[in-house]
Amino acid sequence: MDPEQLCFIDLRDKPALEKLFSSTKFDAVIHFAGLKAVGESVQKPLLYYNNNIIGTVNLLEVMSAHGCKMLVFSSSATVYGWPEEVPCTEDFPLSAANPYGRTKLFIEEICRDVQKSDDEWKVILLRYFNPVGAHPSGHIGEDPRGVPNNLMPYVQQVAVGRRPHLTVYGNDYKTKDGTGVRDYIHVVDLADGHIAALKKLFDSKTACEVYNLGTGKGTTVLEMVAAFEKASGKQIPLVIAGRRPGDAETVYASTEKAERELNWKAKYGIDEMCPGSMELG
Ligand code: UD1
Numbered sequence: 001m002d003p004e005q006l007c008f009i010d011l012r013d014k015p016a017l018e019k020l021f022s023s024t025k026f027d028a029v030i031h032f033a034g035l036k037a038v039g040e041s042v043q044k045p046l047l048y049y050n051n052n053i054i055g056t057v058n059l060l061e062v063m064s065a066h067g068c069k070m071l072v073f074s075s076s077a078t079v080y081g082w083p084e085e086v087p088c089t090e091d092f093p094l095s096a097a098n099p100y101g102r103t104k105l106f107i108e109e110i111c112r113d114v115q116k117s118d119d120e121w122k123v124i125l126l127r128y129f130n131p132v133g134a135h136p137s138g139h140i141g142e143d144p145r146g147v148p149n150n151l152m153p154y155v156q157q158v159a160v161g162r163r164p165h166l167t168v169y170g171n172d173y174k175t176k177d178g179t180g181v182r183d184y185i186h187v188v189d190l191a192d193g194h195i196a197a198l199k200k201l202f203d204s205k206t207a208c209e210v211y212n213l214g215t216g217k218g219t220t221v222l223e224m225v226a227a228f229e230k231a232s233g234k235q236i237p238l239v240i241a242g243r244r245p246g247d248a249e250t251v252y253a254s255t256e257k258a259e260r261e262l263n264w265k266a267k268y269g270i271d272e273m274c275p276g277s278m279e280l281g
Pocket of ligand 1: 036038039076077078100101129130131149150151152154166167168169170179180181182221244245246247
């Protein structure tokens with residue numbers, strides 16, 4: 001898109017959304033707008049319900065009023081909670097351990113209800129696993145303000161000397177080295193997953209479908225740190241601490257459904273994710 005055409009609207013500002021949809025005809029929407037810090041959501045639940053849920057309801061209402069009924073929504077693997085087994089398949093039972101997770105869960109349900117009420121709607125819910133890395137251009141990546149909650153931005157900040165060490169939350173899990181296992185996915189693969197989802201919406205009779213976007217591979221915290229050290233040539237000092245409340249032990253995706261139905265598969269592994277993350281640190 002031409003950057004001149006970019007505009008920024010708060011989804012809670014319904015008149016502004018109305019104006020946008022009145023001035024431009026959209027075929028489909030990819031909805032990524034949302035707050036995502038777990039800790040903050042516990043402190044400020046109403047902010048999360050207001051921003052994530054009311055924003056989405058406004059968007060769906062305005063889309064519907066303007067006959068734009070194709071949606072790709074960014075959900076999260078957080079909806080699997082602490083899964084009883086892995087890999088997580090899309091039909092696993094869902095739960096949420098905090099207000100942020102509940103907003104993802106509720107929005108998934110809202111989308112299902114909207115689609116059921118009107119079969120002109122076509123919706124794809126994408127459950128992201130752990131997005132990391134950056135576009136090789138350096139224009140897209142993660143460099144959060146304040147203290148990062150997530151592993152990779154924290155490791156980056158240690159590498160550039162902004163923080164003295166990484167705190168490892170627990171080394172007594174039943175995993176190969178005792179640290180938590182996650183499915184890290186390169187942001188470029190994640191972006192491609194959205195294109196694949198859009199293609200599916202345009203080309204088929206989808207009603208409301210959900211797909212995992214992950215690599216299908218689990219990586220421990222210590223493996224991630226080692227990969228980052230290799231890519232950066234810097235040592236990351238570690239302090240081992242207790243488990244972080246609400247953390248699951250092992251979470252990784254089954255990617256079969258996305259491979260089969262979206263014709264999409266992640267191309268990159270942690271050795272490609274770490275150099276990209278480093279440049280932004
Ligand atoms: C977290 C959120 C999840 C959200 C996702 C977005 C929690 C409990 N969960 O998932 O809801 O959808 O981010 O990307 O916050 N770790 C450390 N030290 C750190 C940071 C993390 O050891 O300073 C460990 C964690 O214990 C975990 C792994 O690194 O085992 C990944 O953590 P993180 O990047 O925060 O992602 P999730 O916990 O999977």
